[in-house]
Amino acid sequence: MSQAATNPAQTAVRPLATTRLSFGALLLGLTALLMLSVTLAVMIGPVPLAPGLVWRVALYQVAPALVTPDWAPFQQNIVWEIRFPRVLLGGLVGAGLAVVGATMQALVRNPLADPYLLGVSSGASLGAVAVILFGFSWFGIFSLSIAAFLGALLAFGAVYILALHGGRLTTGRLILSGVAVAYVFAALTNFLIYNADDGEEVKSVIFWMLGGLGGARWDYLGLPALALALGTLYLTMQARALNALSVGEETAATLGVDTSRFRRQILALTSLLTGTLVAVSGGIGFVGLMLPHILRLLVGADHRRLLPVAALAGAIFLIWVDVLARVIVAPQELPIGIITALLGAPFFIWLMRHSSDMLGGRR
């Protein structure tokens, strides 16, 4: 067959990572960047500390024999109990949100999807707000997180049941149920907030809903780390199915994907993962929506590439956003959600304008 009737000038090569070798290099580069980010982020905070001190404290925790402590207890506490857990949690949450965001967009075939599509965030908010305003403390320090997680599950359950139709879940019904449930939970949350006359509690609620890593501690890291690792692994394994599903429902079916079962699995997994993340960090927005788009522009839509890159890039992004949150109005803190919004939207607009006319990239 002879030449197609299209402009050869349009046959541009995708900018990055076309071969397996350069994709590997990209992963390596991102990992290195992540390590660097963690290193730098731990050195920054409202209380000035010498960089060397930070790393000696870290080393001391890991291999006490090698270092003789010459710092004040409060300095060690700042580095090891405050900054390290916080930076690591930021990395975990950023990675998780980006991975889930990419997955949700594939699942519902909609570029505007994000981890909170199915009401998970509003459910978590309701749980958290109830604890903050009514002061339940059955689980001690974990009360807030557990309540948020249960709220997330409750919301997901409601969405699932609403969307089920004839034993099957369709994408359209999922989205609509998600919106409906989110509205209901948001209304309940707002009602509780409105009735709370204690200004401090309301501020606390808002602070939580805007997302923050302020309460990070080592205890909080275990579960999210496990969920993230298993979740990302599973999703990457299912990357081909996600690819197919993102093209079309029938396409996926004809390529061997048991669509309704697969969708249920993905939904459950992403809701659990998102619920876990939101429980420890509040509702941090934009990361899950925006980062996958930016990354698709760089590595394409194939989830076998997209998901690992999303995890690494998401981690790096949120770690730096948190640094800003800590530093901009020190010794006070800004909620992270405000910064992600301020940073993310304009950047995305810029990126869109500098790409080709399609919502995608130059090819």
Next chain:
Amino acid sequence: MKLAVDAVTWGVAGAMIVRDVSLSCAPGSLVGLIGPNGSGKSSLLRCVYRVLQPDAGSIQLDTEDVWRLSARQAARHIGVVLQEHGGEFEFSVREMVLMGRAPHKALFERDSAEDLRIVEEALRKVDMLEFAERSFLTLSGGEKQRVLVARALAQQTRFLALDEPTNHLDIRYQLEVLDLVRGLGVTTIAALHDLNLAALYCDQLYVLKAGALVASGPPAEVLTPALIQSVYGVRAEVAPHPATGRLHVVFLPRCMEVSR
């Protein structure tokens, strides 16, 4: 691979879309499914390629009921060219075709050199190799269609189901695709719009009207003016064409009378 569709019935919301249809495809044959819009062709095909589950009846490939297979197993046997195109996300043409290899890949298996070769081969067959790195979404309708055919080819199945594969295609590509499919020697069932293409390429035709089978057989037997009038509601003249030796249908619009 042979296909046996036995008394398949399918309906939705109380309406019967496919009524008690039975058909069979001999191994290696190209079977055409014709009928006007809304006659249930697509739905029947969906039952065949295991996306819709019939309310009654069975669909068997060789001796296996397709619903007894898992989706993955079925996908290894049935390759489909759909009407559904593209979606929202930027996959390259090569990546699109590579998806056709998915049913054969285990969970952790990476794409082998063999897979890449199969994909290249498929693209070459549909004359889309130059577009391998292009974004699928930037192609024209016809180009997309050809890529989807390539994907079905890459799937390397012994049975193909084509849902109106020649829509959007220039006449040249219509002929080329059907030539290609015919030349594969794979059992194929295709829903076709164009009666003349059906007559040219198909070994067997099944005619659907309002969900029910009204005629079946080789084109020469099935395509009669009486049938065309009753199914499509138009007057036509049917006669073998000297250049092809196959039946040719001429439609007679109301404003033209045949003048002898």
Next chain:
Amino acid sequence: MIVSIRYLSLLAILAIALAACGAAPAAQPPTPLPTGTAPAPTQAPTTPAPTVVPTTVSATAVAPISVTDDLGRTVTLDAVPRRIVSLAPSVTEILFAIGADPRVVGNTRFCNYPPEAADLPEIGGFSASSISIEAIVGLEPDLVIAGTARQQPVVEQLEQLGVPVVVLAPASVDAVYASILQVGVLTGNSDEAMQVVATMQDRIAAVADVVATIPDTERPTVYWEVFNDPLTTTGPNTFIGQMMALIGATNIFADASEDYPAISPETVFERNPQVILGPDSQGDLLTAEALSERPGWADIQAVRDGRVYTLDGDIISRPGPRLADAIESLAATLYPAAFGTPSSATGGFPLTIENCGITQTYDAPPARAVTMNQHVTEVMLALGLQDRLVGTAYLDDAILPEYQAAYDAIPVLAEEYPALEVLLAAQPDFVYGGFRSAFAEDSGRTRAALAENGANSFLSTEYCAEGPVTMETVYADIRAIGAIFDVLERAEALIGEMQAQIDAVQAKLPSGERLRVFVYDSGEDTPFTAGGNGIANEIITLAGGENIFADLNETFGEPSWEEVIARDPEVILIFDYGDTSAEQKQEFLLNTPALAGISAIQNERFAVLPLSSVVAGVRNPDAVEQVERALYPEAFK
């Protein structure tokens, strides 16, 4: 310095009082105004200290009343308001404290002190959007008092509807005084308001005096945690911030620019506070144990030393009459050695008290106390414990005016002693009896019966003392009550005041022979008099007199008239109570021929004391003074 501010403020108060009294005939029964003329408003002098908010005050407590509120609005009332709505808990507390509470017809749902305030109709919450204009208007108020500038939208709407609204928005302790005085002017209760302010100032000054003696090395650095997520503290300009500065503590975030900044725990670690405080709404979270669970907090000095306390959130956040409570509470928490045990929920308990032969244990301060007999009621009120009282009984005459407002807010269970059922119906967990008869065997109201019903009890130890009762007995009871209710610092303060008064009065005693005094309680055939064991005897002794029956080994006794005549008293002290008036008793004595030879009768030297003053209680110093004046009038000229 707090002392000079206090004197300047007193000056301002005096000036206002003079202005109020000077230009009008009386602050008492309202006199009808001459028609057509309005009294000229007089200006309260602005003092050099910037802390007193100048108020423009009308010359009389009678209409019209014109004030300028904290938002600079001038509000004029045509008459003394009879239906007042309060928009803030602090305003409600002020209204109740100055005795204007009968006229309060509505308040917010957060108005919970005194307890009766919670029963009033509610007009909403505290924020502007939660307040119902309809509810307010439905109560037909002639005065609405708002508690913060943030209620502005409500204020504007009410203005449009023609309802007079005054906005109080005090931001400092002195501004709180001015607010209380302003409410006093508005309600025509200026006297009571001044009394409240004076009491507050006295108490705060007393605290300041003690604080002044504390060396710098013992003044702690303090971290006040408003909220834990986000970690929020207080800057220097909030009430807490000011109070901490007032009592010489250093707020580690005194350099913050906001009132309630959200801060990072890093900074708390760095600044290593010696004491950590917070409102009791944070109760579970602010214990040394809970804090040590926060990563890295266990090394903070306050946590290591266990100096983590919470204070009653209501009293520290409301700019009202209980600010003095707040400051005392704060001072006692930070300087326990100087002020007694800190008022935290975990200090001092469980407590075991032995009283009149019965030993009882208290796990926590009682919350539902009932007092029977006036003098013990007054002890509780003097200790500021009105919020723990759910019932009183058996008033002798009238409660001391300074406690009247608080007293009125507490249900009276009976005119004399309540029946056991009535007493138990109040569900008391503590019953304080003033006389033995309060727990009389035949009344069923025995201490054992009460204990069976879940109430601890306390009998004034005047009635089970072995040996003579002195002021120390009174003080010991006050201390015991102070310990039971965990207000020891207030108890010590009260004792200090009482003793100071007695010392002052004794300083005036002339040298020389003591006058002989006969106490006439009642009795015609035989006299009922005070013996050597009761407090009456002590009062007489302290007042420089000599009880002729000091050798009678009882609190009250019945000698004979012959003995009275034989001992020839120079002054007869009549106890006034009950149906027979003091005049009638005096008449009787004067007209009894047998007694005509007694020096006191011949010189007609009588003194009268209400019975309520001569039982062990807070009136005793006053009684000492009164008796001394009666015995040695020249000493007081």
